[in-house]
Amino acid sequence: MEKKNEINGHAMPGSASTDQILEKSSQKSLREKLMEFLRKNLLVILTVSGVLVGVGLGMMVRSMNLTKAQMTYFAFPGEMLLRMLKMIILPLVVCSLVSGAASLDTRSLGKLGGIAVAYFLVTTLIASGIGVALAFIIKPGVGAGALNTNNLGLESVSSNKETTDSFLDLNKQAHVSFFMLQYATDYKMVAVGNDTNGTTLYQKVPYGTETDGMNILGLVLFAMVFGVALRKLGDEGEELIRFFNAFNEATMVLVSWIMWYIPFGIMFLVGSKIVEMEDVVLLVTSLGKYIFASILGHVIHGGIVLPLIYFGLTRKNPFSFLSGLITPFTTAFATCSSSATLPSMIKCVEENNGVDKRISRFILPIGATVNMDGAAIFQCIAAVFIAQLNNTELNAGQIFTILVTATASSVGAAGIPAGGIITIAIILEAIGLPTNDLSLMLAVDWIVDRTTTVVNVEGDALGAGILHHINQLEMKKHQQEGELSEVQVEAVANVQAEEETSPLVTHQAKALEAMPEAIESVL
Incomplete structure (x- = not known):
């Protein structure tokens, strides 16, 4: 029943009741809440929608039987996204690490660096252990002895690199002077004389070559040392530190612009990958147990182990922390590149989770280079899979070698699509297994590499959150000591x-x- 307001005994028509006013105000607040939610999460919604639309678009275009040239044109917007992200990596890594290392005190820099290295090492070792355990439980290679590269129409992939030279390459990459090239060892046969029958004797001699590709490990090492050197200069280095800080902020503005192109680029990245697939059903059914074991390992490590480590060290909800990182996770899933995900990861960690800029811009570029939990899982599974495929029983020493080699070789591995395949070759050489079955891994790497990259960047993000929490505790401790002094x-x-x-x-x-x-x- 509508109530009427009365003034001097006269009814006032058209006046709203109190209930109606409250209802309108509640509706308005609900609408405002919805708009605020959309405004805050618009990029996330668009990015996830880009993946879903890309799947549908790829399935639709796949039925058109495009030529190779037409496939290239269709993939062009996605290729543009990758190129823009790679374009921003060089200034982002250098400026963020220089400003981060220069803004932190040398003692705290060493302490944070030590904690970060311990975190990366422990989580990668755990990941390797999960990979080996799952491979022995699921046994993806048992009964698949007839599976080879010929019945799948694959070319063989071989690697004749020695294990020692592979590790030396990592050290040389850390010190190579020109950062746009990667150092790699190749071999040549050199005549060393004749035997008693007059036959020429040859020896395999390693020599250094430089291959195209950004040397992220060298960049990281140089930027960290350069930042510490600027800090040591004192007042003389302040101007250059301010320059790198301003350069860093300008780079983050470019990142924010690029992030609005991500949904559109991801749509064509995913769509073009579906169009390029040949007989995916045969591959998945043949290598289904290997794919299942790898993805299950990523789910266990990324969904249980890493959140438990974060909760144990910070006593905070890890999933509320991860909920602010949906955009970089989606980017990682689409691009399969830890390096390409770095710009959006830094931005989201700072803006959505409130991580200190000095922490995030110091630790995330390092993590994108040396922390490869997801890669360690699938590399260990792949090594055991190939051993089972060749009916080779692995002893305790070989299993230990797989664990150590997978952990060590993930440091400095290229943060690019299919970058882990070369690392598997190092592991196989270390335990004396043939590398001619690597093409099986390469055939389904585009499937496994997506969850691999998501786990890689998740480990980096949670590491930044843990270091931020430790840094806050240290600041509170110093603040309390200061109050006591006062x-x-x-x-x-x-x-x-x-x-x-x-x-x-x-x-x-x-x-x-x-x-x-x-x-x-x-x-």
């Missing part, structure tokens, strides 16, 4: 009228007068 100084300042204080306080004041430097340091 209380002590205040008590000393009141010790001027000796007759109004106790003999104990007077004694303390005289002792402090004898040490003027201590008072100055506290003040």
